[in-house]
Structure formats: structure tokens, C-alpha cells
Amino acid sequence: MNIVVCIKRVPDTTDADISIDKSGKDIDKAGLAFDLNEWDSYAIEEAILLKEKSGGTVTVLSMGGEDSNESLRKCLAMGADDAIRLTDPAFAGSDGLATSRVLAEAIRKIPFDLILTGTQAEDDGYGQVGVTVAEILNIPHVSLVNRIEVQEKKIKANRELEGGLEEVVEVDLPALLTIQTGINEPRYVSIMGIRKVAKKEIRAHGASDLNLKPEEVGLSGSDTRLEKIFPPPVGEGATMLEGKPEEVAQRVFDILKDKGGLA
Amino acid sequence: MKEIMVIAEHRRGEIRDVTWEMLSKGRQLAEGLGGELGIALLGKGVKNLAEVLKPAAHRVFLIEDDRLEFYNSEIYERALIQLITERKPLLTFIGHTAQGMDFAPSLAVRLKLPLATDCIGIEAKDETFSLTRQIYGGKINAEVSFLKKGPYMVTLRSGAFPVMEEEPLSGEIVSVPSPLTDEGLARRFIEFVEAAAGEVDITQADILVSVGRGIKDAENIPMVKGLADSVGGVLSCSRPVVDKKWLPKGCQVGTSGKTVKPKVYIAIGISGAFQHIAGMKGSGTIIAINKDPKAPIFGVAHYGIVADLFKIVPVIKDKIKELKKS
Numbered sequence: 001m002n003i004v005v006c007i008k009r010v011p012d013t014t015d016a017d018i019s020i021d022k023s024g025k026d027i028d029k030a031g032l033a034f035d036l037n038e039w040d041s042y043a044i045e046e047a048i049l050l051k052e053k054s055g056g057t058v059t060v061l062s063m064g065g066e067d068s069n070e071s072l073r074k075c076l077a078m079g080a081d082d083a084i085r086l087t088d089p090a091f092a093g094s095d096g097l098a099t100s101r102v103l104a105e106a107i108r109k110i111p112f113d114l115i116l117t118g119t120q121a122e123d124d125g126y127g128q129v130g131v132t133v134a135e136i137l138n139i140p141h142v143s144l145v146n147r148i149e150v151q152e153k154k155i156k157a158n159r160e161l162e163g164g165l166e167e168v169v170e171v172d173l174p175a176l177l178t179i180q181t182g183i184n185e186p187r188y189v190s191i192m193g194i195r196k197v198a199k200k201e202i203r204a205h206g207a208s209d210l211n212l213k214p215e216e217v218g219l220s221g222s223d224t225r226l227e228k229i230f231p232p233p234v235g236e237g238a239t240m241l242e243g244k245p246e247e248v249a250q251r252v253f254d255i256l257k258d259k260g261g262l263a
Numbered sequence: 264m265k266e267i268m269v270i271a272e273h274r275r276g277e278i279r280d281v282t283w284e285m286l287s288k289g290r291q292l293a294e295g296l297g298g299e300l301g302i303a304l305l306g307k308g309v310k311n312l313a314e315v316l317k318p319a320a321h322r323v324f325l326i327e328d329d330r331l332e333f334y335n336s337e338i339y340e341r342a343l344i345q346l347i348t349e350r351k352p353l354l355t356f357i358g359h360t361a362q363g364m365d366f367a368p369s370l371a372v373r374l375k376l377p378l379a380t381d382c383i384g385i386e387a388k389d390e391t392f393s394l395t396r397q398i399y400g401g402k403i404n405a406e407v408s409f410l411k412k413g414p415y416m417v418t419l420r421s422g423a424f425p426v427m428e429e430e431p432l433s434g435e436i437v438s439v440p441s442p443l444t445d446e447g448l449a450r451r452f453i454e455f456v457e458a459a460a461g462e463v464d465i466t467q468a469d470i471l472v473s474v475g476r477g478i479k480d481a482e483n484i485p486m487v488k489g490l491a492d493s494v495g496g497v498l499s500c501s502r503p504v505v506d507k508k509w510l511p512k513g514c515q516v517g518t519s520g521k522t523v524k525p526k527v528y529i530a531i532g533i534s535g536a537f538q539h540i541a542g543m544k545g546s547g548t549i550i551a552i553n554k555d556p557k558a559p560i561f562g563v564a565h566y567g568i569v570a571d572l573f574k575i576v577p578v579i580k581d582k583i584k585e586l587k588k589s
Contacts, residue, residue: 013399014476014534015555020403027403096368096380119364124398127359128368128380135369140337140449143365156453161274161361162518164458169335172449182506219410223377227406229398232559238551238567245575248568249582252529252550255566256494256583259548260470260527 001056001150001173003047004110005080006103006117006133007040009064009071013122024228036071039118043179045186046148047116048079054150057081059110063091063102069202076200077193078186088206093219096124100132102217105210107137114155115176119144130178140171143178265298268352269320270343272362273304273312274334275455281358281421286319288385288424289356290432295387300432301352305342307332310436317434324350328441333452336366338443344373345442352414354392359418367418376416377409383423392417401537401559421518422541461513463497470496471525473516473543476503477532477553477572484509486573487531490580493587499523501533517542532572535560552576 011032021028036044047058060075062068063086072083086102094102107115115137117130134141146166147158159167160180171177207217215221241251256262267289272279286300293300299321304313306327313323326342347355347370357363357370359381371378383404384395392415394407409415465471472491478484484504491498498514505515516523518538528546532553533539540563543549551564552572561567568575 011399013402017555017557018399018402027399097372097378122400125396125400126380127364128378131365131368132372135372141365141369142450143336144361158456159361159365160519163522164512164515164520166456166458167334168453168456170451170453175449181502182508185508223409223411224379224394224407225410227393227408229403229405232397232401232404232562235562238549238561238564240567240569245570245578246582248570248575249579250586251566252568252579253583253586255548255550256470256527260494260496260525262470262494262583262587 001050001054001113002111003050003056003058004107004112004115005040005044005047005058005060005075006115006129007044007060007062007071007075008037008118008121009034009062009068010037010121010123020229020231025226026229034067034070036074037118037121039120039122039179039181041186042181042183043116043118044075044078044080045184046179048187049184050114050148050150051079056113059084059112061086061103061106063087063094063099072202073194073197073200074189076197077189083200083202085202085204086210087204088217090207090214090218093222093225094217095222095224096126096128097132097223098217098221100129100136101221102210102212103129104133104136105212106205107133109210113173115174117176117178119178119180130176134176137176139174139176141176141178142169142171144180145177146180146183148177148183265293265296266301266350266352267293267298267354267356268301268303268347268350269356270363271302271304271312271316272358272360273306273309274362278312278315279358279360280426281360281419282316283319283426284421284424285356285358285419287427287429288419290319290429291427292354292385292387296353298353301350303343303346305331305339313436317436318431320434321432323434323436324439325436326439326441328443330443331441334362335448335450335452336369337448337450339366340370340373341443342441343370346439347374354414355416357416357418359420363418367416371416374416376414377411378416378418379407379409380418381420382417383420385417385419391415397537400534402557420537422537458512461511463513465497465499465514465516466521466523468497468523469526470494470529471499471516471523471527471546472496472529472531473499473501473533474504474531475501475533475539477534478504478509481507481509483573486576490529490576490583493580493583496529501539502536530560530564531576533560534558535563
């Protein structure tokens with residue numbers, strides 16, 4: 001089975017102290033660590049597991065600048081066969097739709113049976129690109145997948161719904177699945193592993209390579225535009241417990257006794 | 264006439280909360296625009312749901328078909344393409360849920376409608392709408408605009424819009440003939456599966472001690488379990504802990520796990536993704552411990568402790584043991 005995986009390199013903002021940059025349209029990314037988008041790490045792992053089981057190839061795609069090679073190389077080290085970076089100054093400002101168009105046109109040039117993407121990206125969180133790519137390519141999709149079973153020319157997939165409920169669906173190949181976190185345990189990539197693939201060529205394709213017109217990509221090909229960003233409004237907020245650890249612990253005990261019925 | 268259309272979400276005979284949230288916001292916008300509110304209800308044998316929804320809109324467009332017994336993106340798309348093409352609502356609302364995330368993007372492509380997903384705010388602005396979304400895991404809000412003329416499609420985050428008490432509307436049920444045929448489907452629904460029940464029912468606990476990504480490694484979990492034991496509470500967790508297989512699914516608090524309302528909820532090393540907050544915001548008292556003072560969890564917590572959990576948790580545990588003895 002030939003599998004295409006779409007990935008994205010994103011800044012890790014979980015514990016970072018983030019601030020808004022001068023443009024007012026993005027955060028200041030200097031000093032932030034970047035990594036493969038968490039959902040995508042499960043998608044690439046799933047692709048490699050499927051390849052290990054039944055053969056075929058795994059091609060990984062990413063739209064982004066040269067920095068994205070880092071994440072593409074990580075995927076190669078995990079076991080992907082080929083990596084392609086989609087890059088063009090004209091891609092700047094692409095929203096979910098314009099990004100999907102770029103990915104879809106790149107995928108058209110690759111023979112595939114299955115496309116995997118993450119369910120969403122940690123940074124912009126559209127949760128839109130995978131399903132949109134499927135629709136542009138006119139193939140069926142299943143989103144929020146947390147289990148895959150390959151059958152003859154079709155896939156049985158579990159979709160994660162709310163409240164611990166799952167839905168089992170069957171989908172004919174070729175198809176696109178958006179992968180939910182927790183579906184597998186992404187393998188660890190060592191520095192040695194990265195070094196081994198350091199010389200592997202990562203091809204770069206631009207808009208003209210993909211037969212895309214300038215008005216189909218970037219801001220001019222987008223339906224939405226980010227105008228500005230701002231810190232979320234502060235609600236009532238928490239009463240902060242400060243002081244020495246022992247004093248804080250005493251307060252926690254008092255709250256538990258008062259509100260939690262701690263005996 | 265400007266119409267706002269809400270695609271009703273229901274599952275197993277029940278209207279889901281996000282539907283009422285979309286209707287409240289939709290009504291407010293429709294009134295501001297001098298327009299009307301419509302609901303699209305798709306299903307098999309769902310007339311009773313149409314009756315329940317009726318007072319919340321001017322019209323309920325009811326499409327009934329045996330093929331709509333279970334949600335399927337392909338069938339939903341076929342049914343909705345026809346309805347939306349005919350009605351041309353200025354704005355279509357879909358929940359940003361497991362269901363809406365599955366069909367809104369492809370429906371938008373088919374209808375060539377500009378789509379904004381996972382919105383937590385929407386206001387009418389000139390001839391278009393201004394949207395608010397969250398980025399970077401809820402640490403930053405973004406104002407987003409549409410670059411094209413309407414009609415538009417927007418998915419709304421569940422739990423982000425309050426449900427208002429309002430005077431009932433005229434509510435007419437309009438039966439729409441099903442456009443569906445037996446034409447081959449590339450995707451087929453098979454069955455629902457319930458997640459395996461955990462050993463302990465976290466929804467019954469008075470005190471929940473919940474652990475998140477900040478715990479860093481499976482071998483650190485017993486430290487938090489120790490705190491839970493010392494306060495007679497139950498150990499629960501956020502999604503990343505289950506994703507990494509450190510605790511079973513039955514322990515997970517949040518949208519895709521359990522919704523809990525203990526007397527006291529202690530969140531340890533949980534940043535507070537909205538999916539987690541949706542599952543625990545009804546708790547009596549919330550105490551959050553996190554090293555990042557900007558973590559969204561502090562927005563919902565009653566008490567916050569900005570600290571390294573590895574330093575503060577053992578101190579709290581020892582203090583509680585000491586005070587319980589005395």
C-alpha cells in the first residue's frame with residue numbers, strides 16, 4: 001500500500017511564555033522550540049506501522065519553509081521513504097483552504113492508496129485541512145480515527161466521538177483518514193537516526209510545479225484572513241495561593257476540608 | 264430575507280447541547296440582521312426532535328430518510344447540498360464536534376462556501392462577519408475575517424456560547440423530500456462501540472486528583488496517586504496521559520472522556536485545553552497546579568498554584584498526612 005502523510009512543523013507553546021510580535025498577527029517565535037505537530041507524529045507512525053505490516057511506501061509532505069526539513073527528516077528517520085517540501089513565496093498567508101489546495105495538487109502527482117493527516121495542528125487548530133484535501137481529490141474520508149484495520153481494498157476505522165463513544169465505519173480505498181492522538185505510540189527518533197537520513201534528498205516543489213496559479217494559493221487563494229491576535233480576556237481568574245510550600249499546602253488542606261469533606 | 268441555518272446535531276435520539284448553543288447565537292445574529300432562523304434536521308424517525316426544536320427557530324427543515332438513521336458524512340453532504348443550495352442561507356452554523364469536523368470542511372468545498380472553523384465568537388460586521396478563534400492551544404485569541412462575499416459557513420466550538428432563555432418563535436416544520444438514492448457509498452456506518460469502563464468510576468468521586476502532560480513520565484504517576492490516596496480521592500487525568508498509555512481511558516476527563524462534577528477537582532500539570540475544561544468546569548471547587556502562570560486552566564480554577572509540581576505535590580501530600588493525624 002502506498003501511503004502519503006501530510007505533516008507540519010509547529011512551535012511548542014505548551015509551557016512557553018509567549019508574547020505577541022510587532023505585527024500583532026503572530027506570536028514572537030524566537031526562543032521557542034519547534035517539533036513535528038503532535039497529531040502528525042501519530043499519523044506518520046501509523047503509516048510506518050502499516051508499511052511494516054504489508055509493504056508499500058510512505059511519502060511525507062509538508063508545506064513550509066526550509067525549517068520544515070527538520071520535521072520531514074524526523075519522519076524519514078522514523079521510516080518514511082520519501083519527503084517532499086512544498087514551498088513558494090506565493091504560499092504565504094494560506095488559510096486552511098489554500099493550504100489544502102497545495103497539498104492536494106502535490107498528492108495528485110504521487111500514486112497513493114491512502115492519505116493520512118493529523119486531525120488538527122497544535123498552532124492554528126483549524127481541524128479542516130485533512131477533510132478538505134479529501135474533497136478536493138474527490139476521495140472519501142474518515143476523521144478523528146483512533147483505530148485502523150486494513151481489509152481487501154477497504155479500511156475499517158474507528159472514529160472517536162464524544163463521551164468515550166466510538167463509531168466504526170468502513171471506507172473504500174483510496175481514502176483519506178485524519179488521525180487522532182493516542183492511536184499508537186510514536187517511535188523515538190535518536191540523533192543517530194536523524195544523522196543516517198541527513199543526506200537524503202528532500203525535493204522542493206513550488207506553485208508552478210504543482211500547476212497552481214498565484215490566485216489559487218496564499219492570501220489571494222484564501223477565504224479567511226487573520227486580522228490580529230490578542231491575549232484571551234481574563235475572567236474572574238483563580239485566587240492564587242502564594243507563599244512557602246508548607247503554607248500553600250496548609251491552604252490546600254483547608255480547602256479540601258471545607259469544600260471536599262476531607263475528614 | 265436573510266436566513267441563518269443551524270444544522271442540528273443529534274445522536275441516539277438526543278439533541279446535543281451544541282445545537283442549542285448554535286441556536287442561541289444564531290437567533291441573536293438573525294435578530295440583529297432582521298433575518299430569520301432555520302434549522303436543518305436530518306434523520307430517521309426524528310419528528311419528535313423537530314417538535315422539540317420548533318420553538319427555537321422560525322422553520323425546521325426536516326429531511327427524513329432510512330439512510331439517515333446513522334450519521335455518515337457522505338449522506339449528510341448529499342442531503343445538505345440540496346437544502347443549502349435551495350435556501351441560500353447567509354450563514355450556516357455547524358458544531359465543531361466529532362460530527363461537524365467530519366462533514367463541514369467537505370460540504371464547504373462542494374458548496375464553495377468560505378469556512379471558518381472552531382469559532383468561539385462571531386459578530387456581524389458590515390456585510391460580513393468577524394470571527395474569534397483560539398490558537399496555540401488556547402493561549403492566544405485571534406480575530407479572523409472573511410475575504411469573500413457570503414454566504415458563509417462557520418463551525419462553533421461546543422460550550423463556547425451560552426444558551427439563552429427566550430420567547431418561543433413561530434416554529435414551522437417544513438418537510439423536505441429526501442434527495443437521497445441508493446447510489447453507492449464509499450463510506451458506510453457499521454456500529455457504535457463504547458469505551459471499556461474503568462475499574463473506578465471517576466464520575467462518582469467527591470475529590471478527583473487529576474494529572475496531565477506536566478507529569479512527564481509514567482513513573483511519576485504514583486506520586487500523584489499518593490496524593491489522591493492521602494485525601495481519600497480518586498486519580499483521573501487529561502488526554503495526553505491516556506494517549507501515552509500511562510493511565511486507562513476510563514480515567515480521562517474531557518470531551519472525549521468523562522464529564523465530572525466532584526466537590527473538589529485538583530488539576531496537576533494540566534494546561535487546560537478546552538476539551539479538558541469542558542469535562543470538569545462543573546466541579547464545585549477547582550484547584551490548579553501548573554508552572555505556567557498563563558496556562559488556560561487558571562481561567563477556570565478557583566484556586567491556583569504556580570509551582571513546579573514535582574516540588575509542591577510531595578509537600579502537600581506530607582502536610583495532609585500530618586494534619587489528618589492531628
